[in-house]
Structure formats: structure tokens, C-alpha cells
Amino acid sequence: MIERIRTVRQVRQYTDEKIPDDVVKQLLRVAQWTGSARNAQPWHFVVVTDKDQLRKISRLRALINWLAAAPLGIAIVLDGENPMFESYDEGRVTERILIAAHALGFGGGVAWFGDDTHQAEAKRILGIPAERTARSIVMIGRPVSAKDPRPNAFRGGRRALSEIVSYERYSK
Ligand SMILES: Cc1cc2nc3c(=O)[nH]c(=O)nc-3n(C[C@H](O)[C@H](O)[C@H](O)COP(=O)(O)O)c2cc1C
Structure with missing residues (x-):
């Protein structure tokens, strides 16, 4: 299981196989x-398989x-009420979806919509109310x-552990 988690990578190239x-x-x-701050569960998930929608995004x-060539995406929509907690919650849920996909023999990739204008356009494409937060879609x-x-x-690749870890007190 640990090796499975360690080897989760961003996948951007997929076969045409439909996700069961x-x-x-x-x-x-x-x-x-997935756990969230104060168990607020501040999310909604939009499952997208429509090729035309994916192409537009x-x-x-x-x-x-x-992402146009991926068979499915899960867009993460946040309530938009507590931006600090929700950013953290979004990262947690994204990573769990990526790990679960990998464990099931599939792969996943995060696609960030972009700046405020891109986010507004993504919301329009997916019918997400403007007052909600939607920054990303996880492709599977x-x-x-x-x-x-x-x-x-x-x-x-990744930086060496010796570069990114210290013990007892921060040292770099
Ligand atoms: C917040 C966030 C936004 C990302 N946005 C994009 C993106 O818009 N497009 C993309 O191709 N990859 C995106 N990625 C994926 C990163 O580029 C990827 O996780 C990183 O390069 C490590 O890839 P690896 O695990 O395959 O080595 C994003 C990752 C994160 C955490």
C-alpha cells in the first residue's frame, strides 16, 4: 500500500477506455x-464525461x-464560505481521489482552470453558480x-529527503 501511495503520479495521457x-x-x-475542517464537507462533485464539455474546459x-482526451473528470466545487479551510480540504480530497484511482489500476491528473477569468468560464461551462469556488477538475x-x-x-522527480527534512529543529 505504501508503495502504491508513493508512486502516485500526475497522469495526462489516457486510453479511450470508459471508466466503469x-x-x-x-x-x-x-x-x-475525506475529512474536512470542522467536518464541514464544503464540497460538491461534478462528474463530467461529455466530450464537448471536456473539450471546452x-x-x-x-x-x-x-484533458480533452481523458474519459472522465471530477470537478471540485467548494461552498466558498471559508477560503482558508476550503483550500486545504480541496487538496485533501484531490489527493485521495488520485490515490484511489491509482489503487484501482487507473490514473489521475489535476487540471487547474486558471485565473479568475478562467474559473468564471469553467463555472459557466459546467453550470456552477458564480458564487461557488471551482478551481480544478481531477481527470481519471x-x-x-x-x-x-x-x-x-x-x-x-523529487528533491532529496536530506534537502527537505530536518529533525527536532528547522535547519537548511
Ligand atoms: C494545485 C495544483 C495544480 C495543478 N495544475 C495543473 C495543471 O493545470 N495542469 C497540469 O498538467 N498539471 C497540473 N498539476 C500537476 C502538477 O504539475 C504535478 O503534480 C507535478 O508536476 C508532479 O507531477 P508527478 O507527480 O507526475 O511527478 C497541478 C498540481 C497541483 C497540486
């Missing part, structure tokens, strides 16, 4: 049971153009590769 309903249900149950920004599919296909891909 029972897999979607399992991912949503994992999302449902993918056109918001070049850095998320890969059967992975082809975890390589970043984008022209200006960020460097992969």
Missing part, C-alpha cells in the same frame, strides 16, 4: 469520506489541453504514460 460505473462510485465514496489554457482514465507530454513540461 462501479469505479466512479468508489472514487466518489472516497471523496465523500481543455481550451481554457494550453497547460490543460491534454486508464494511463498510457505518466510522462508529461506538454512542450514546456516541468522537471520531474
Whole structure:
């Protein structure tokens, strides 16, 4: 299990395989049971499989153009009442969905809608009320590769533990 969690990567290339309903249900149950500050559960999840909708979202920004080829996305909508807690809750639920997808033999990738204008447009496309917060959609599919296909891909890998950890007192 630990190795499964450690090897969760951002997947941006998927096969055309549809995500079975029972897999979607399992991912949503994992999302449902994610802990949130004060157990507020400040979220709503929009499951998107419609190709036309995905294509429209993918056109918001070049850095998320890969999402049009994914079979399914789960957009995370937050109540917008407590931005500090909700940012944390959003990260927690996103990561759990990614881990669960990986554990089930699928892969996932986060796509950030972009700045305020992009977010407003994403909300319009998905019918999300303007007063809610919607920043991202988690794409799910059967992975082809975890390589970043984008022209200006960020460097992969991770910094060494010795660089990012200290004991008893902070030292760098
Ligand atoms: C808040 C957040 C926003 C992200 N937005 C995007 C995005 O818009 N497009 C994208 O392709 N990847 C996005 N990513 C994925 C990161 O680029 C990825 O997690 C990172 O490069 C590490 O990838 P790896 O685990 O495959 O090494 C986002 C990740 C986070 C945490």
C-alpha cells in the first residue's frame, strides 16, 4: 500500500477506455469520506464525461489541453464560505481521489482552470453558480504514460529527503 501511495503520479495521457460505473462510485465514496475542517464537507462533485464539455474546459489554457482526451473528470466545487479551510480540504480530497484511482489500476491528473477569468468560464461551462469556488477538475482514465507530454513540461522527480527534512529543529 505504501508503495502504491508513493508512486502516485500526475497522469495526462489516457486510453479511450470508459471508466466503469462501479469505479466512479468508489472514487466518489472516497471523496465523500475525506475529512474536512470542522467536518464541514464544503464540497460538491461534478462528474463530467461529455466530450464537448471536456473539450471546452481543455481550451481554457494550453497547460490543460491534454484533458480533452481523458474519459472522465471530477470537478471540485467548494461552498466558498471559508477560503482558508476550503483550500486545504480541496487538496485533501484531490489527493485521495488520485490515490484511489491509482489503487484501482487507473490514473489521475489535476487540471487547474486558471485565473479568475478562467474559473468564471469553467463555472459557466459546467453550470456552477458564480458564487461557488471551482478551481480544478481531477481527470481519471486508464494511463498510457505518466510522462508529461506538454512542450514546456516541468522537471520531474523529487528533491532529496536530506534537502527537505530536518529533525527536532528547522535547519537548511
Ligand atoms: C494545485 C495544483 C495544480 C495543478 N495544475 C495543473 C495543471 O493545470 N495542469 C497540469 O498538467 N498539471 C497540473 N498539476 C500537476 C502538477 O504539475 C504535478 O503534480 C507535478 O508536476 C508532479 O507531477 P508527478 O507527480 O507526475 O511527478 C497541478 C498540481 C497541483 C497540486
